[in-house]
Amino acid sequence: MSGAIGHLLVLGGARSGKSRFAQGRAEILTGELVYLATAQAFDDEMRERIALHRVDRGPRWSTVEAPLELAEAITSYSTPETVVLVDCLTLWASNLLLAERDTAAATEGLVHAVLSARGPVILVANEVGLGIVPDNALARRFRDVAGKINQEVARAVDSAIFIAAGLPISLK
């Protein structure tokens, strides 16, 4: 049994410590720990980063890759004895755009999967809208989609936390 904790969104910048924070939150719960990775290794930089993160998490975790079919993965892996960690929604947004998926429908499906999950779901996301407006239209569209996903998921979860320099600020 994973306990009384509900679903949690952990939001933060790049290298803010959000993934580590989310993992720490998952690890204080009992039950199986399933890491749903949305990252896809397109180049050596990404491959190295992914491998490093997997080593960092340690042996308590099993890792499942879900670059696109995230709602389905949550539905498949969530059980009353399992904690599911999704890392992260922003790479998923990027994957959806590259695969030319309907992002609104995918977001709706994700929210439905989280609300129907049988155990706690912890979701990690980047905040990417706090810099200068990007030059190119695709980056602006990505920023819009990522921000929209964050808002929809924030509405669905029980708690949301913003991380800066590894430290939490409660949003909800």
Added chain:
Amino acid sequence: MSGAIGHLLVLGGARSGKSRFAQGRAEILTGELVYLATAQAFDDEMRERIALHRVDRGPRWSTVEAPLELAEAITSYSTPETVVLVDCLTLWASNLLLAERDTAAATEGLVHAVLSARGPVILVANEVGLGIVPDNALARRFRDVAGKINQEVARAVDSAIFIAAGLPISLK
């Protein structure tokens, strides 16, 4: 009468839900709702975005365009029976720079207009300084001006809120 609420700054990233939050705050007040839009439609992307937002706001709102003469618009439209929403200060900063206005004088004028307003003023602004330093000098200058405006307005208002993923953090 718009009630005892004072002036409010709503700060957040792109697609953070800051405009919607600010509108929600305005709509719980009684009185006329005036939306002072600083956006200028230079291309189809912007035109589409503006039209969409106008439909989103619904019929309770009247919309006034004030891309540059924002202080004057606040002074003209603020009455004890009116809630004025300015959306947003960051586009206004951009407009001032493009029009080669004196941004310091304009900011001073804005703060004076807010402090002299006869009803509540809600101002929306982007935080744009939390990404990597921009490559070009104009973007850096924009970032400086936008940040300065945010600080000056934050000092003048009664309350300030930071929005992430649609959720508020109280700043003041």
Added chain:
Amino acid sequence: MSGAIGHLLVLGGARSGKSRFAQGRAEILTGELVYLATAQAFDDEMRERIALHRVDRGPRWSTVEAPLELAEAITSYSTPETVVLVDCLTLWASNLLLAERDTAAATEGLVHAVLSARGPVILVANEVGLGIVPDNALARRFRDVAGKINQEVARAVDSAIFIAAGLPISLK
């Protein structure tokens, strides 16, 4: 004597008012005020900015340049009668990268110097990870290093504050 205050990290965006906030915090303490500047003036834009900031701080401050040997400077200048302000860690990160230093070792040295300081140390840092992923690999590496430094320092200090529009949010 500088009083019972411990070490403080002030985190924020560009033009968020973080330096001014940090200076204000230093100035309410008694003792000598030492400003450890990590900025290096490579061009006129930077030179102008640095000179302006020095005038802003006023005569109570003495300024020491420490673009690279920051740990050593903290160790040299910190006394029970001195408040040391480091402004800022993010330019230091940039300097380390340009000088091809070992950033992990330098960060460890910095944290050690802060923890061993004989008076309060106030450190200013930029959060740079809340925009779109930068196009080039060097900027991504910079973002990683800056974020890592922020996390390590945040762990070491007694208090940490996030600044937006000049207003503080307590992180720790």
